[in-house]
Amino acid sequence: MAKSRLYFASARNTKWLYQDSLPGKFERMLSTFDFERYIKKDEWVAVKIHWGSEGAFRPIRATFIRKTVDRIKAAGADPFITETVRIPGLDYLHVANYNGISQETCGAPLVLADGLYGTDNILVASGPIIGEVAVASVIHDVPAMVVLSHFKGHIQSSFGGALKHISMGGVSARHRAKKGAGRGGMHCLTPDRIAWDKKLCTFCMACVEVCPRKALSIEKKKLRIDENLCWACGRCARVCETGALSDPIDPEDFQRRLIEGAKGVLSTFEKNKIIYVNVMLDIQPECDCMPGADVSIVQDIGILIGDDPVAIDQASLDMVNASAPLPNSLASDLGLKPGGKLLADLHRPDPQFGIDEAVRLGLGSREYEIVKLDEC
Ligand code: SF4
Numbered sequence: 001m002a003k004s005r006l007y008f009a010s011a012r013n014t015k016w017l018y019q020d021s022l023p024g025k026f027e028r029m030l031s032t033f034d035f036e037r038y039i040k041k042d043e044w045v046a047v048k049i050h051w052g053s054e055g056a057f058r059p060i061r062a063t064f065i066r067k068t069v070d071r072i073k074a075a076g077a078d079p080f081i082t083e084t085v086r087i088p089g090l091d092y093l094h095v096a097n098y099n100g101i102s103q104e105t106c107g108a109p110l111v112l113a114d115g116l117y118g119t120d121n122i123l124v125a126s127g128p129i130i131g132e133v134a135v136a137s138v139i140h141d142v143p144a145m146v147v148l149s150h151f152k153g154h155i156q157s158s159f160g161g162a163l164k165h166i167s168m169g170g171v172s173a174r175h176r177a178k179k180g181a182g183r184g185g186m187h188c189l190t191p192d193r194i195a196w197d198k199k200l201c202t203f204c205m206a207c208v209e210v211c212p213r214k215a216l217s218i219e220k221k222k223l224r225i226d227e228n229l230c231w232a233c234g235r236c237a238r239v240c241e242t243g244a245l246s247d248p249i250d251p252e253d254f255q256r257r258l259i260e261g262a263k264g265v266l267s268t269f270e271k272n273k274i275i276y277v278n279v280m281l282d283i284q285p286e287c288d289c290m291p292g293a294d295v296s297i298v299q300d301i302g303i304l305i306g307d308d309p310v311a312i313d314q315a316s317l318d319m320v321n322a323s324a325p326l327p328n329s330l331a332s333d334l335g336l337k338p339g340g341k342l343l344a345d346l347h348r349p350d351p352q353f354g355i356d357e358a359v360r361l362g363l364g365s366r367e368y369e370i371v372k373l374d375e376c
């Protein structure tokens with residue numbers, strides 16, 4: 001099988017010159033990469049970014065977004081920065097601003113891909129498990145996209161990279177009529193449903209506080225989930241330390257749904273219309289959705305660029321797994337040692353399961369070759 005070519009710039013900086021800095025190397029990498037093969041003059045191009053959250057302050061830095069935007073402009077196209085609603089849309093626009101992602105810093109307007117309420121979407125066939133996914137209408141309609149992913153851990157999928165970003169990030173928060181077609185249909189086995197076990201509940205209120213939709217309330221020792229408000233984001237289950245709240249889903253089933261969602265989103269693009277950039281900095285153990293961010297589990301690695309979401313995630317995973325766990329991090333707390341499968345040891349399931357599933361669905365190749373920037 002042909003290997004997918006990826007280009008790599010290391011985060012190491014030993015000469016203290018701009019061209020040896022990661023922004024300088026990224027700029028060179030972008031000009032070397034043949035954007036003109038993927039985007040046409042005057043075309044609208046989405047730059048897909050996760051905007052982080054109020055406490056998750058480690059999304060991709062504006063400098064890398066700006067350079068991507070500038071490269072798209074240099075190709076004669078018209079970029080905009082986009083993201084799907086993770087918390088109520090107006091709040092999310094403010095969060096982007098707090099995290100340094102704005103038109104002023106990044107050089108292109110910010111657009112909510114599924115509208116202020118997270119319900120602007122188009123149903124697309126995805127496969128036998130979910131059936132249909134509600135692809136954010138902007139992502140559905142835009143002809144070309146650069147997926148700029150912060151590679152890191154994730155409590156449910158073990159890792160977040162290009163595949164997860166396309167899927168969870170390309171699918172809308174919820175569909176107005178079809179339960180289970182929104183992002184919640186990937187998080188939960190029963191459509192958009194979080195389970196509560198009263199016996200395990202200490203009534204600490206953490207879940208009520210963390211819910212971005214104000215969908216939870218506790219009265220007279222009974223927890224109530226407003227099904228009309230809940231979009232099954234899973235935040236509440238993640239902060240529940242006793243296991244009283246849970247996403248009733250098997251980790252491997254979650255991976256299958258996630259990859260099927262990615263397939264649905266990718267089906268809305270023609271061939272050779274998406275470029276992937278994986279940024280391996282601040283490789284923290286959790287998703288940028290959560291209202292907090294831990295320290296990195298491994299040292300900063302660098303940036304990969306390519307046109308195959310599977311190959312870029314496989315290469316990123318291999319690089320993280322080959323890294324030494326950092327002291328004073330979750331990896332060292334768990335006693336993880338170099339040479340193991342770091343992300344698989346941190347969370348279940350083994351991230352390789354999701355990558356293999358993506359290969360099975362024909363989303364790309366796990367075989368890759370890496371061209372280091374200085375060898376371009
Ligand atoms: S976070 Fe868990 S233990 Fe605390 S109130 Fe919610 S369900 Fe109960």
Ligand code: SF4
Binds near residue numbers: 194210232236
């Ligand atoms: S899954 Fe939990 S945190 Fe998310 S919207 Fe529903 S109740 Fe709120």
